[in-house]
Amino acid sequence: MTRESARFVFKGSFRTKSFVEFARHRAERLGLDVQFGQAGVAVVAMDVSGAVELVDAFEMACSLGPLDCFVLDVVRHGGVATAGV
Amino acid sequence: MRVQDCWHPVALSHSIEAGSSAGTRLLDRELVVWRDNSGVAHVWEDRCPHRGMKLSFGFVRGDHIACLYHGWQYNSGGHCQYIPAHPALEVPKTIKVQVYPAHERSGMIWTTLPENPAAVPEDDEPVVPLRSLYLGCGFDAAIEALSACRLVPFASDAPAETTVSRVTDTLFAVSCAQDRLLVGVQAISTTRTACHLSLCGPAQRYLGAGQIHFNDWALQLRRAAEQAPAAQAAPDRDVA
Numbered sequence: 001m002t003r004e005s006a007r008f009v010f011k012g013s014f015r016t017k018s019f020v021e022f023a024r025h026r027a028e029r030l031g032l033d034v035q036f037g038q039a040g041v042a043v044v045a046m047d048v049s050g051a052v053e054l055v056d057a058f059e060m061a062c063s064l065g066p067l068d069c070f071v072l073d074v075v076r077h078g079g080v081a082t083a084g085v
Numbered sequence: 086m087r088v089q090d091c092w093h094p095v096a097l098s099h100s101i102e103a104g105s106s107a108g109t110r111l112l113d114r115e116l117v118v119w120r121d122n123s124g125v126a127h128v129w130e131d132r133c134p135h136r137g138m139k140l141s142f143g144f145v146r147g148d149h150i151a152c153l154y155h156g157w158q159y160n161s162g163g164h165c166q167y168i169p170a171h172p173a174l175e176v177p178k179t180i181k182v183q184v185y186p187a188h189e190r191s192g193m194i195w196t197t198l199p200e201n202p203a204a205v206p207e208d209d210e211p212v213v214p215l216r217s218l219y220l221g222c223g224f225d226a227a228i229e230a231l232s233a234c235r236l237v238p239f240a241s242d243a244p245a246e247t248t249v250s251r252v253t254d255t256l257f258a259v260s261c262a263q264d265r266l267l268v269g270v271q272a273i274s275t276t277r278t279a280c281h282l283s284l285c286g287p288a289q290r291y292l293g294a295g296q297i298h299f300n301d302w303a304l305q306l307r308r309a310a311e312q313a314p315a316a317q318a319a320p321d322r323d324v325a
Contacts, residue, residue, distance in 0.1 A: 001173070001174065001175045028179060029134060029179050029180060031177025031178070031179045051174060053168075053174050054174070054177070
């Protein structure tokens with residue numbers, strides 16, 4: 001299994017608490033580690049690591065977001081892949 | 086005791102064949118009742134954690150059920166084991182369907198929603214499945230109609246008294262002469278109730294004509310429940 005660490009910057013219009021809870025729930029469901037950085041009404045950033053396929057799934061899930069948030073753009077940095085055990 | 090804390094019948098055992106699944110509702114929660122190929126019944130939340138598709142539309146393979154949408158496969162513990170789009174992925178244990186306890190008693194599949202449920206109702210007498218009946222009324226209205234019902238004995242013209250007794254909070258026994266009918270009452274929602282009916286006794290006594298006889302009674306029960314004034318009111322889910 002290949003692991004990846006990536007930084008995501010979601011841009012749009014957010015109810016910050018709602019979006020952060022949504023992202024935290026999805027990360028937990030997908031077995032990913034997540035550390036939140038900047039979290040505002042226009043930008044939410046986070047570092048995510050785990051299986052590369054599930055990091056992709058996380059990006060897809062958060063690009064849809066909760067009903068009360070509107071994601072306009074997703075910027076993905078890093079993508080440091082390491083071979084897992 | 087509140088209805089939410091009880092064991093609830095969610096299907097007749099014979100309605101869920103090995104390798105098949107069916108959707109149902111209990112207290113407004115959507116559930117899938119499925120039976121694996123070894124014959125073990127399962128009751129789960131009817132929702133794939135991936136995209137929310139109903140698992141009752143899925144397919145059973147061995148002791149797994151798979152979502153129809155993207156084929157995610159779940160083992161009997163509810164854990165996702167295999168994602169076809171990522172065959173090499175070691176799926177994290179966090180991808181899991183909500184699983185509820187399931188037991189079979191009195192010819193019915195039972196489940197309960199709390200994490201620490203009460204003991205399973207004991208009843209191991211042989212039964213003949215009759216049918217599941219869906220009523221356009223709430224739980225209390227269904228019980229009220231059931232309590233007032235009268236049964237005509239099978240294969241006997243002699244009049245006999247009908248006795249309705251409550252075996253558990255959601256299981257009733259309707260007796261008349263030598264006949265004993267078990268009625269499991271499923272609270273689907275505030276306005277919908279299901280009754281799962283089994284006949285106590287050997288199959289040779291009731292199969293065929295006996296089932297037809299009591300099916301007619303079941304239809305009368307439905308009519309009575311839906312016409313009762315209580316059927317129009319939103320019932321209180323608490324049971325004294």
